[in-house]
Amino acid sequence: MSQTTVEVAGERGRPTWLGHPRGLFVLFFAEMWERFSYYGMRALLIFYLVQHWMFSDGQASVIYGAYTALVYITPVIGGYLADRWLGQRKAVLYGAILLTFGHLLMAAEGDGGQGDPAMNIFWLALSFIIVGSGFLKANISVIVGQLYSRTDPRRDPAYTIFYMGINLGAALGAIFAGYLGQTYGWAYGFGAAGVGMLLGLIVFVIGKPWLEGRGEAPDPQALLARKAGLPLEWWLYLSGIAAVGVSWWLIQNQALVGTLLGAAGAVLVGYVIWVAVVKLPREDRDRIFAAMFLILGSILFWALFEQAGSSLNLFTDRSVDRNILGWDVPASMFQSINSIYIVTLAPLFAILWLALAKRGLEPSAPAKFGLAMLQLGLGFLVLVWGSAGGGLTPVIFIFLIYLLHTTGELCLSPVGLSAMNRLAPAHMASLIMGTWFFASATGNFAAGLIASATGGHDGAATAESTLAVYSQVGWMAIGAGVLVLAISPLIKRLMHLDTLKDDEIAGASEIGEAQAAGVHPGKAD
Numbered sequence: 001m002s003q004t005t006v007e008v009a010g011e012r013g014r015p016t017w018l019g020h021p022r023g024l025f026v027l028f029f030a031e032m033w034e035r036f037s038y039y040g041m042r043a044l045l046i047f048y049l050v051q052h053w054m055f056s057d058g059q060a061s062v063i064y065g066a067y068t069a070l071v072y073i074t075p076v077i078g079g080y081l082a083d084r085w086l087g088q089r090k091a092v093l094y095g096a097i098l099l100t101f102g103h104l105l106m107a108a109e110g111d112g113g114q115g116d117p118a119m120n121i122f123w124l125a126l127s128f129i130i131v132g133s134g135f136l137k138a139n140i141s142v143i144v145g146q147l148y149s150r151t152d153p154r155r156d157p158a159y160t161i162f163y164m165g166i167n168l169g170a171a172l173g174a175i176f177a178g179y180l181g182q183t184y185g186w187a188y189g190f191g192a193a194g195v196g197m198l199l200g201l202i203v204f205v206i207g208k209p210w211l212e213g214r215g216e217a218p219d220p221q222a223l224l225a226r227k228a229g230l231p232l233e234w235w236l237y238l239s240g241i242a243a244v245g246v247s248w249w250l251i252q253n254q255a256l257v258g259t260l261l262g263a264a265g266a267v268l269v270g271y272v273i274w275v276a277v278v279k280l281p282r283e284d285r286d287r288i289f290a291a292m293f294l295i296l297g298s299i300l301f302w303a304l305f306e307q308a309g310s311s312l313n314l315f316t317d318r319s320v321d322r323n324i325l326g327w328d329v330p331a332s333m334f335q336s337i338n339s340i341y342i343v344t345l346a347p348l349f350a351i352l353w354l355a356l357a358k359r360g361l362e363p364s365a366p367a368k369f370g371l372a373m374l375q376l377g378l379g380f381l382v383l384v385w386g387s388a389g390g391g392l393t394p395v396i397f398i399f400l401i402y403l404l405h406t407t408g409e410l411c412l413s414p415v416g417l418s419a420m421n422r423l424a425p426a427h428m429a430s431l432i433m434g435t436w437f438f439a440s441a442t443g444n445f446a447a448g449l450i451a452s453a454t455g456g457h458d459g460a461a462t463a464e465s466t467l468a469v470y471s472q473v474g475w476m477a478i479g480a481g482v483l484v485l486a487i488s489p490l491i492k493r494l495m496h497l498d499t500l501k502d503d504e505i506a507g508a509s510e511i512g513e514a515q516a517a518g519v520h521p522g523k524a525d
Contacts, residue, residue: 019154020147020154020157020158020161021147021148021210021212022210023143023147023207023210023211023212023214024144024147024158024161024162025210026203026204026207026208026210026211027140027143027144027162027165027211028161028162028164028165029165029200029203029207030092030096030140030200030201030203030204030207031140031162031165031166031169031200032165032166032168032169032200033169033196033197033199033200033203034096034099034136034140034169034196034197034200035165035166035167035168035169035170035173036169036170036172036173036177036193036196036197036199036200037099037103037169037173037193037194037196037197037200038071038099038129038133038170038173038193039169039170039171039173039174039335039339040172040173040174040176040177040178040189040190040192040193040196041103041106041129041173041177041189041190041193042068042174042309042335043173043174043177043178043181043309043313043332043333043335043336044177044178044181044182044186044189044190044332045064045067045309046060046061046064046309046310046313046314047181047182047313047317047331047332048181048186049063049064050314052109052112052186053112053113053114053116053119053122054112054113054114055114056455056459056460057314057452057454057455057459057460057461058452058455058459058461059452060310061310061311061448061449061451061452061454062254062448062449062452063251063254063448064309064310064448064451065254065306065310065444065445065446065447065448065449065451065452066250066251066254066257066258066445066448067126067130067251068306068309068441068444068445068447068448069257069261069441069442069444069445069448070130070247070250070251070257070441071129071130071133071134071137071441071444072133072137072437072438072440072441072443072444073134073260073261073264073437073438073441073442074130074131074133074134074135074243074247075133075134075137075138075139075433075434075437075438076134076138076264076268076431076434076435076437076438077134077243077434078091078095078134078135078136078137078138078139078434079138079139079142079431079433079434079437080431080434081135081236081239082135082138082139082142082215083218083427083428083429083431084218085217085218085219085222085223085232085233085236086217086223086233086236087215087216087217087218088139088140088142088143088146088214088215089139089143089208089211089214089215089216090215090217090233091135091136091139092135092136092139092140092143092204092215093201093204093205094135094237094240095131095132095133095134095135095136095137095139096132096136096197096200096201096204097132097201098128098129098131098132098135098240098244099128099129099132099133099136099197099200099201100132100194100197100198100201101128101132102124102125102126102127102128102129102130102132103125103129103190103193103194103196103197104191104194104197104198105121105124105125105128106122106125106126106129106190106193106194107186107187107190107191107194108121108122108125108187109122109185109186109187109190110122123248123251123252124244124248126247126251127244127245127247127248127251128244130244130247130251131240131243131244131247134243135240137437138433138434138436138437139215139433141159141162141417141421141433142215142421142429142433143211143214143215144158144159144162144421145159145418145421145422145429146214146215147211147212147214150421150422150500150501151500151501153354153357155418155421155422156350156353156354156414156415156418157350157353157354159414159417159418160346160347160349160350160414161346161350162414162417163342163346163413163414163417164342164343164346164347167338167339167340167342167343167346168339168343169196169339170335170336170338170339171336171339171340171343172336173192173193173196173336174332174333174334174335174336174339175333175336176192177189177190177192177193177196177332178330178332178333178335178336179330179332179333180192181332182330182331182332182333183330223236254448257445258445261441261442261445264438265438265442268435268438269292269435272288272292272428272431272432272435273288273289273292275288275428276288276289280425283496283499284425286494286495286496287423287424287494287495287496288423288424288428288432289494290366290419290423290491290492290494290495291419291420291423291424291432291435292435293366293491293494294365294366294369294416294419294420294491295420295435295436295438295439296439297369297373297480297484298369298412298416298436298439298440298443299439299442299443299446300373300443300476300477300480301369301372301373301376301408301412301443301477302439302440302442302443302444302446302447303442303443303444303446303447303450304376304377304380304447304450304473304476304477305376305405305408305409305443305447306443306444306447307447307450307451307470308335308338308402308405309335310447310448310451311450311451311454311461311466311469312401313331313332313334313335314331314461314466315393315461315463315466316331316334316398317331318463319387319392319393319463319466320392320393320394320395320397320398321392321393321394321395322334322395323395324395334398334402337398337399337402338402338405338406338409341402341403341406341407342406342409342410345406345407345410346410346414349410349411363488364488364489364491364492364495365415365416365418365419365491365492365495366484366487366488366491366492367484367485367488367492368411368412368415369411369412369415369416369484369488370481370482370483370484370485370486370488371408371411371481371485372408372409372411372412372481373408373477373478373480373481373484374408374477374478374481374482374485375404375405375407375408375411375481376404376405376408376477376481377473377474377475377476377477377478377479377480377481378404378474378478379400379401379402379403379404379405379408379474380401380470380471380473380474380477381470381471381474381475381478382397382400382401382404383397383398383400383401383467383470384467384470384471384474386400387463387467393463416436417433417436419495420432420433420435420436421433422500423495450469450473453469454466454469
């Protein structure tokens, strides 16, 4: 792959690949393997809960929702620790270590059933993954943004490329881990996910020099200061281990997760708004308000979109004709469809947005969110219509719902990642990105409750009960999409895109100094 030099202000002579900083591709492959592990495990999780640990559909859906919610709420804490002390690069590295350990623990399956002592290892494995994700998810996305100035036109395409890495890993994980887990045994599928996470850790360590000093600690000396006999940096790592213990307790008490989300959400939103009103100038304040609108709007999107791993996964297993060319495809492998569509369509969307931008026709970020809602609702309604004849649903309608949900996702998720990084002042970057993931946490928990409603807490979901819920939420999403489109011009004005200025990038002062090379090199779910 040949190197080029991109002609962007302040970029002359900076080595690039395909017009982008080389660090983007380090982050691309590190995140690709991390997503391989996460989505490979996730494709199996609902079946593992129902078929191995013998939970009812409703109980399994609530556990699934609580787990995925915690995976998305911990980046708020990980983002704060990185902003305040640790820096994004060290946070990502520590998170990758915890994730590797957690995914490998998932391979210890025991004999099954809720009375099996091995279930404690299962809860512990989920807890390591939850906390590891907290340190990694928001912060690796922030490093992507730090590779570019806030006004660099390559930012949105960069996040789309990064998003392709996420989904390439997710597709491969669902295919390989899903197939191995449902064909040869759970330990094989979860073990494959663990190996994938280890590869992601190796890529991130080896690629450190290419991050060019991005994501380093704001005050490296502060990390060396001793507190009660240990450097502050080690106390931060120990806090992660303590968080594993807290997560182990929470994941077994799912109702408390909902209470935590409500309380933490009120505090977090209140704090961000207080900072915006009291400490920020008018335009930055307005941008925070615009970001909060996008964040709150994304909650509904994820609550419905995330049926994929729970209720839709079970529906595919039980109520869809999965025979393709004479092979009954394991249901977990269908989790790869969304990611394959994204890998295929993401470049087209990147080209489309750039082409429309050159003509002054590109929809604003809020308008893209409205379009995402419309496509999400239409996907559910298409599946309901395709299942109206009774009997097993033709598999084509599973491909169609994933297609519409994927095009909706491409209008929301990479656009939202970029908008969070662009709208937030530099000193609030990880906090706002963490808040974005907090919205995903809330949506994922709500998704578990919606999935549970398809069959009742203790019962088994039927095709009829699932489709009745899908009809309701489909029309709800379409109504929300129309509303968001109607008020998108107002939100766009709050973004003040015409007056954006570049802030100093964290770690930029070290670039070019003697200690920088290989020492000070170096966040989206």
